[in-house]
Amino acid sequence: MSRLDVRCEVDLPVNILIDNNGGKGITEKRSRFTSLSLSGGFINFPAPPAENKIIGLKYDLPRHGEFEILGQIVRTEEQGIATRFYNLNRDAKIKLWDYIRDNIRDDLSCPYCGKKNNQKLRKCDRCGWSLNFYSQDYIIEHEKESFHKRLLQKSKDFSIEDIYKILNYIDVEIIKIGKNLDINEEFVGSSESILNVFSMIRKVAPTDIPVLITGESGTGKELTATAIHERSPRRNKPFVPINCAAIPENLLEAELFGYTKGSFTGAHTDKIGKFEYADGGTIFLDEIGELPVNLQSKLLRFLEDNILEKIGANGGKKVDVRLIAATNTDLKSAIAKGLFRKDLFYRLDAFNIALPPVRERGEDRVILARYFLNKFSREMNLSRSFTSEAIETIRNYDWPGNVREIINKVRRAVVMSKGPDITPAELDINIPPMEMEGVKSLKEVRCTIEKQKLIEAMKHCNSNISKVARVLGISRPSVYSLRRKYNI
Ligand SMILES: Nc1ncnc2c1ncn2[C@@H]1O[C@H](COP(=O)(O)OP(=O)(O)OP(=O)(O)O)[C@@H](O)[C@H]1O
Ligand SMILES: [Mg+2]
Numbered sequence: 274m275s276r277l278d279v280r281c282e283v284d285l286p287v288n289i290l291i292d293n294n295g296g297k298g299i300t301e302k303r304s305r306f307t308s309l310s311l312s313g314g315f316i317n318f319p320a321p322p323a324e325n326k327i328i329g330l331k332y333d334l335p336r337h338g339e340f341e342i343l344g345q346i347v348r349t350e351e352q353g354i355a356t357r358f359y360n361l362n363r364d365a366k367i368k369l370w371d372y373i374r375d376n377i378r379d380d381l382s383c384p385y386c387g388k389k390n391n392q393k394l395r396k397c398d399r400c401g402w403s404l405n406f407y408s409q410d411y412i413i414e415h416e417k418e419s420f421h422k423r424l425l426q427k428s429k430d431f432s433i434e435d436i437y438k439i440l441n442y443i444d445v446e447i448i449k450i451g452k453n454l455d456i457n458e459e460f461v462g463s464s465e466s467i468l469n470v471f472s473m474i475r476k477v478a479p480t481d482i483p484v485l486i487t488g489e490s491g492t493g494k495e496l497t498a499t500a501i502h503e504r505s506p507r508r509n510k511p512f513v514p515i516n517c518a519a520i521p522e523n524l525l526e527a528e529l530f531g532y533t534k535g536s537f538t539g540a541h542t543d544k545i546g547k548f549e550y551a552d553g554g555t556i557f558l559d560e561i562g563e564l565p566v567n568l569q570s571k572l573l574r575f576l577e578d579n580i581l582e583k584i585g586a587n588g589g590k591k592v593d594v595r596l597i598a599a600t601n602t603d604l605k606s607a608i609a610k611g612l613f614r615k616d617l618f619y620r621l622d623a624f625n626i627a628l629p630p631v632r633e634r635g636e637d638r639v640i641l642a643r644y645f646l647n648k649f650s651r652e653m654n655l656s657r658s659f660t661s662e663a664i665e666t667i668r669n670y671d672w673p674g675n676v677r678e679i680i681n682k683v684r685r686a687v688v689m690s691k692g693p694d695i696t697p698a699e700l701d702i703n704i705p706p707m708e709m710e711g712v713k714s715l716k717e718v719r720c721t722i723e724k725q726k727l728i729e730a731m732k733h734c735n736s737n738i739s740k741v742a743r744v745l746g747i748s749r750p751s752v753y754s755l756r757r758k759y760n761i
Contacts, residue, residue, distance in 0.1 A: 290329030488628030491677030536585020
């Protein structure tokens with residue numbers, strides 16, 4: 274494995290500053306760096322007491338003068354201590370690199386992996402590191418690459434689920450701290466299915482690929498569309514939502530594409546359509562299944578060349594618009610009935626984000642309910658919490674209206690509540706918890722059968738995943754995900 278830094282042997286005096294008793298006195302001792310890299314150095318010095326992990330380092334670089342920086346002791350050895358530099362500013366870094374470069378052994382071997390080359394190379398052909406040390410961008414390139422490699426090394430200990438959790442944590446918890454990046458502040462959830470949605474949003478947002486968002490009513494289709502827009506390079510340009518079902522068919526074309534003055538009776542002035550208005554930004558066509566077939570053809574043409582055809586205009590106009598569409602109907606059955614164009618469907622379906630209904634998001638329903646309870650209590654300056662029976666009811670209810678239903682029920686409960694506790698009755702959910710006792714939900718029954726069949730198939734097929742997939746009539750990835758789900 275290659276090093277992540279160019280390290281050179283040196284013999285450079287350094288003064289070590291050790292803080293005694295939390296700043297009451299500093300001891301200064303002389304020693305020597307025996308090796309140096311951009312990220313740290315090895316010092317021929319006995320380790321100070323364990324509490325002094327951070328030490329001051331004062332050194333004179335020939336031609337560049339004196340520097341004082343902080344170092345963290347990362348390893349103690351018989352010959353001394355390995356330190357990582359703490360607060361190297363740009364200037365100190367450039368000068369240090371100047372010094373290191375002068376001290377690299379000039380024997381043509383790669384200082385990262387040690388490969389002996391017989392001529393000067395720009396890039397090591399074994400480890401791939403840039404050896405172009407005199408290039409102006411060397412430090413920037415080096416830092417970028419070594420950061421990636423360090424991250425890769427660290428992430429080896431993480432499972433893919435851990436990485437999803439970290440990404441989601443960064444999205445939801447850390448990015449929202451940044452003032453301009455708080456787009457996910459209100460996108461709540463930590464179930465595997467919703468983490469998958471977050472991951473798809475992250476992947477597709479920086480591109481211009483059209484996106485089709487599907488999901489039952491109230492699952493967050495519009496929220497997803499805004500999250501994509503706000504994470505995209507288009508975030509400072511308009512996000513233009515339009516509900517295809519809400520506008521009469523005869524007005525929809527004008528609304529979307531605009532018209533020129535005099536193009537039909539009543540067109541007294543030019544009208545800018547939503548596509549033109551969204552230029553540089555994103556258009557969100559909600560309920561795309563309701564788009565009349567003639568407009569579907571026009572939309573498809575637009576997706577091919579980005580040329581906007583205004584009603585009554587001679588020729589088109591190029592606009593730069595990203596399309597996000599959403600539907601809660603089954604477009605495939607609309608295709609079968611001749612109501613939706615197949616070619617448009619495949620164009621949109623290239624990137625499909627399918628939002629799971631709340632009943633398939635496990636504990637998220639409780640997380641969502643608590644989130645909205647806090648939100649509304651804060652807004653109404655009240656202190657409210659759910660009783661344990663209320664939590665149980667939230668868990669057992671299927672939420673056919675999805676997140677919107679959670680919002681409505683929780684808001685109503687906060688408004689109607691007389692005391693600090695919100696009970697199932699105040700939530701107005703009609704499943705008496707007693708009746709549920711002993712009765713297994715459909716989901717539980719399905720899980721039990723799924724698990725049992727998987728165990729049987731694994732036994733029968735000697736754990737050969739391809740065979741198991743064939744026997745059960747599912748894909749191999751589905752077998753893997755079922756094994757993970759049931760810990761088999
Ligand atoms: N994961 C979530 N976290 C927090 N709020 C959410 C979440 N998902 C949806 N919401 C909220 O629920 C409400 C409904 O969401 P949205 O309008 O995006 O759903 P929709 O799928 O477009 O619904 P419809 O099909 O009825 O148009 C909105 O107020 C939205 O902000
Ligand atoms: Mg919607």
